[in-house]
Amino acid sequence: MNSSISSSYYNNSCLCPLFLVSCGGCIFDKNKGHLASPRYPHPSPPLLSCLYIITVEPSLTVTLNFTDSFHIDSMDTEQGPSCVRHWLQVSIPDREPMKLCGGKSPGLIATNSNTVRLDYHTDDEGLSRGWSLDYSTYKIDCGEPEPLLNGGVIFLSGFQYQYRSVIQYHCNEPFYTLPGGINVTFTCEADRKWRSNHNDVTPTCIPVCGKPTKLISAYQRIIGGSDAPDDTIPWQVLMNIDGARGGGMVIGDRWIMTAANVMSKGNQVSKETVRMYMGLTDLKTQLVSPVYAASIHIHPEYNNPNNVDFNHDIALIKLQDVITFNSSIMPICLPAEGATYVTGVMG
Numbered sequence: 001m002n003s004s005i006s007s008s009y010y011n012n013s014c015l016c017p018l019f020l021v022s023c024g025g026c027i028f029d030k031n032k033g034h035l036a037s038p039r040y041p042h043p044s045p046p047l048l049s050c051l052y053i054i055t056v057e058p059s060l061t062v063t064l065n066f067t068d069s070f071h072i073d074s075m076d077t078e079q080g081p082s083c084v085r086h087w088l089q090v091s092i093p094d095r096e097p098m099k100l101c102g103g104k105s106p107g108l109i110a111t112n113s114n115t116v117r118l119d120y121h122t123d124d125e126g127l128s129r130g131w132s133l134d135y136s137t138y139k140i141d142c143g144e145p146e147p148l149l150n151g152g153v154i155f156l157s158g159f160q161y162q163y164r165s166v167i168q169y170h171c172n173e174p175f176y177t178l179p180g181g182i183n184v185t186f187t188c189e190a191d192r193k194w195r196s197n198h199n200d201v202t203p204t205c206i207p208v209c210g211k212p213t214k215l216i217s218a219y220q221r222i223i224g225g226s227d228a229p230d231d232t233i234p235w236q237v238l239m240n241i242d243g244a245r246g247g248g249m250v251i252g253d254r255w256i257m258t259a260a261n262v263m264s265k266g267n268q269v270s271k272e273t274v275r276m277y278m279g280l281t282d283l284k285t286q287l288v289s290p291v292y293a294a295s296i297h298i299h300p301e302y303n304n305p306n307n308v309d310f311n312h313d314i315a316l317i318k319l320q321d322v323i324t325f326n327s328s329i330m331p332i333c334l335p336a337e338g339a340t341y342v343t344g345v346m347g
């Protein structure tokens with residue numbers, strides 16, 4: 001048996017340009033099989049030009065498994081063997097063709113493609129003892145998509161994680177959103193990778209700032225004062241610094257902004273003494289599950305030894321753990337870079 005390609009596979013004629021060559025064959029409907037050079041395991045005839053094409057359905061990928069007895073004559077040059085007289089060229093779409101020769105079997109070649117073309121050429125000088133391979137096919141499976149923090153992934157179409165399946169990422173609205181609010185879909189492509197319509201990087205969910213789930217309409221100023229309903233000021237932070245109280249606000253999932261004077265009692269307070277509570281609207285609530293500081297950053301120009309100069313009275317606190325936002329804890333928006341505000345005017 002020289003080559004297992006039988007004549008019935010020769011006939012997908014327009015795709016199989018066998019009239020150009022003296023040997024070979026095309027396979028379109030077999031998911032595994034065996035191919036070998038003419039007369040294998042005996043030496044190949046001279047002056048061959050063989051073409052083999054394996055094409056399987058697009059949801060499959062072809063793997064070639066060359067047997068150990070592989071010998072295609074090569075010319076030895078200073079750079080190593082060079083395939084000038086006899087060679088087997090393996091061509092996979094969108095990739096540089098591989099020219100094989102010499103005495104070492106290439107072993108396993110996973111093409112990640114549903115089609116592969118082999119061109120076998122022998123010269124009238126030298127001797128090629130030939131090659132033999134088993135090919136098999138695998139279902140293209142892209143694997144489980146990367147999970148998305150504060151979001152998730154749904155299936156839009158397709159079967160499991162297989163070829164041409166389409167998935168879509170979404171963020172946990174209304175607390176998180178995808179950048180630009182766009183819908184990001186990924187498709188399982190032939191190279192077993194999830195590829196998106198934008199770039200192939202798993203998106204990130206961005207916290208939504210300044211949009212409490214409940215709005216205060218009536219209480220714009222503290223005159224007389226009224227209790228704030230739950231969830232209306234979700235960025236408010238109660239700080240306890242060694243028993244002293246202070247206020248802060250959530251500006252990101254790992255950052256609290258407060259006044260420098262709260263973080264400085266002559267010297268910067270030590271981060272271990274700072275406890276922060278979020279999602280509260282009532283000071284009389286029992287204070288449980290504090291959040292701790294990883295580091296404290298007082299504005300470098302804050303300089304207020306006698307409590308008279310409140311310029312640069314800003315400090316940032318980096319938290320030990322990332323906050324997951326919900327209706328009771330959400331960040332406030334920071335002004336745009338370079339924004340200016342008129343002093344003495346509210347809001």
Ligand SMILES: *[C@@H]1O[C@H](CO)[C@@H](O)[C@H](O)[C@H]1NC(C)=O
Pocket residue numbers: 065066067068108134
């Ligand atoms: C490749 O073929 C060899 C025998 O020639 C076999 O032992 C091996 O398991 C095959 N590898 C794969 C991945 O099919």
Ligand SMILES: *[C@@H]1O[C@H](CO)[C@@H](O)[C@H](O)[C@H]1NC(C)=O
Pocket residue numbers: 168182183
């Ligand atoms: C985003 O995807 C969802 C679910 O597939 C769909 O309901 C919504 O209309 C899409 N939005 C945009 C802007 O395409």
Ligand SMILES: *[C@@H]1O[C@H](CO)[C@@H](O)[C@H](O)[C@H]1NC(C)=O
Pocket residue numbers: 279324325326327328329
């Ligand atoms: C919001 O998250 C905080 C901290 O994880 C939790 O204690 C609180 O119960 C959550 N609130 C709601 C309304 O889910």
